[in-house]
Amino acid sequence: MDKTDVLIIGGGAVGVCAAYYLREAGYRVMLVDRGEIGSGASHGNMGLVVPSHSVPLAAPGVVTQGLKWMFRPDSPFYIKPRLDPALIRWLWAFWKASKEDRMRRAIPLIRDLSLQSLTLFSRLDELEGVEFDYHRRGVLALYRTPEGMEEGEEELRLLSSYGLEIDELTPDGLADALPGLELNAQGGLHFRQDAHLTPGKFVRSLAAYLERHGVDVRTGTEVTGFTKEKGRITIAHTTRGDVAAGEVVLTAGSWSAALGRLAGVSLPIQPAKGYSVTIRRPAAWPEQPFMLSESRVAVTPMGDTLRIGGTLELAGMDRSINRRRVAAILDAVPRYLPSFDIGAHEIVETWCGLRPCTPDGLPFLGRVPVIPNLIVAAGHAMIGVSLGPVTGKLVRQILAGERTDIKLDLLAVDRFAA
Numbered sequence: 001m002d003k004t005d006v007l008i009i010g011g012g013a014v015g016v017c018a019a020y021y022l023r024e025a026g027y028r029v030m031l032v033d034r035g036e037i038g039s040g041a042s043h044g045n046m047g048l049v050v051p052s053h054s055v056p057l058a059a060p061g062v063v064t065q066g067l068k069w070m071f072r073p074d075s076p077f078y079i080k081p082r083l084d085p086a087l088i089r090w091l092w093a094f095w096k097a098s099k100e101d102r103m104r105r106a107i108p109l110i111r112d113l114s115l116q117s118l119t120l121f122s123r124l125d126e127l128e129g130v131e132f133d134y135h136r137r138g139v140l141a142l143y144r145t146p147e148g149m150e151e152g153e154e155e156l157r158l159l160s161s162y163g164l165e166i167d168e169l170t171p172d173g174l175a176d177a178l179p180g181l182e183l184n185a186q187g188g189l190h191f192r193q194d195a196h197l198t199p200g201k202f203v204r205s206l207a208a209y210l211e212r213h214g215v216d217v218r219t220g221t222e223v224t225g226f227t228k229e230k231g232r233i234t235i236a237h238t239t240r241g242d243v244a245a246g247e248v249v250l251t252a253g254s255w256s257a258a259l260g261r262l263a264g265v266s267l268p269i270q271p272a273k274g275y276s277v278t279i280r281r282p283a284a285w286p287e288q289p290f291m292l293s294e295s296r297v298a299v300t301p302m303g304d305t306l307r308i309g310g311t312l313e314l315a316g317m318d319r320s321i322n323r324r325r326v327a328a329i330l331d332a333v334p335r336y337l338p339s340f341d342i343g344a345h346e347i348v349e350t351w352c353g354l355r356p357c358t359p360d361g362l363p364f365l366g367r368v369p370v371i372p373n374l375i376v377a378a379g380h381a382m383i384g385v386s387l388g389p390v391t392g393k394l395v396r397q398i399l400a401g402e403r404t405d406i407k408l409d410l411l412a413v414d415r416f417a418a
Helices: 015-024 064-070 085-096 100-124 146-160 171-177 199-212 255-262 324-336 388-400
Strands: 002-009 029-031 077-079 137-143 166-169 188-193 214-218 223-229 234-237 241-250 270-280 290-292 297-303 305-314 349-357 364-368 372-378
Touching: 015 029, 015 199, 015 223, 015 372, 015 388, 029 199, 029 241, 064 255, 077 223, 085 270, 137 146, 137 171, 146 166, 146 188, 166 171, 166 305, 171 188, 188 223, 199 214, 223 255, 234 324, 241 388, 255 349, 255 372, 270 324, 290 324, 305 324, 305 349, 364 388, 372 388
Parallel strands: 002 029, 002 241, 029 214, 077 305, 137 290, 241 372
Antiparallel strands: 137 188, 166 188, 223 234, 234 241, 270 305, 270 349, 290 297, 297 305, 364 372
């Protein structure tokens, strides 16, 4: 039987970052994933590091907007109709969490986590052999309608009140920020503190670094159950043999809920499907990511490719690609970039992945009270890559019994317990 100080389950952005900080602290670490490293939501997402996304998914007005969209299969937010008790409970908890006071408690926490991640990404970018196209140029938000611009200005006022650095841009200002692109926009915002990277490259590059420095990384290794003694996990059973671990860290994204059940822990996480299309990067395309705001679509340059993506679809663990939703993403682009012909460029990949969403839009991060050697770090919704490094560092602090850099009360694993 294999033995390790710490077993990390899940090889996405959070998992590899946790492995990095634990190894740096001197722990013997094994990282396992049911598929390949970075093959889940960390592979095809939009690669944005976004203090600008400090408003949680559960916020005032989201439920009302969602009800308008939920039965339109091509809308930015879609719920696949089904009688699923877990989904119904999740939606009820989401509605209860979408309140002004809860949002305002969450914003400073997400802001602080995001800003610390920015610093940690810069340090990871300096590691020998770790390369992931990291740029700190901010992210632009484009608004093509007066109503959209009004929403942007409201967001500007809200986030600026929490100290985030945002500039309002005129159409001329946007043209200067995106040279060479014909734009159809009333104006925009520049979230100056944001950054971008190539997410799959980040996860795989850091995992390769970990392997070179002694971390036991195992792919194609699915956890099938646990043995517990006196409330603690002693053995994890996997498809490649049993592992005895002193500590277990669950970082399996949307699969964390099922793994939690194997351990006897309830984690109300719903998978939210997102889509992206990656094309060869057009010549002279600016090194500047931007949002097509009313359409909820992001456009991110990644090395020699360009990625276009968005949508949030609550359809369970369904990983099939809905071509209608892909078409809705691509159809949004010419409304903002009227002269850009996507069809003229080679498609590298059409992808969908499952983002793990909790009812209040905040991740689970902490020890499980009833299983003291199990730490959960999952449920990051659309900002798992963004919060990967800071989550990994906090996992190390939690595991070591240190005082954490950031107060984590709002992220308690048992906060939805009856």
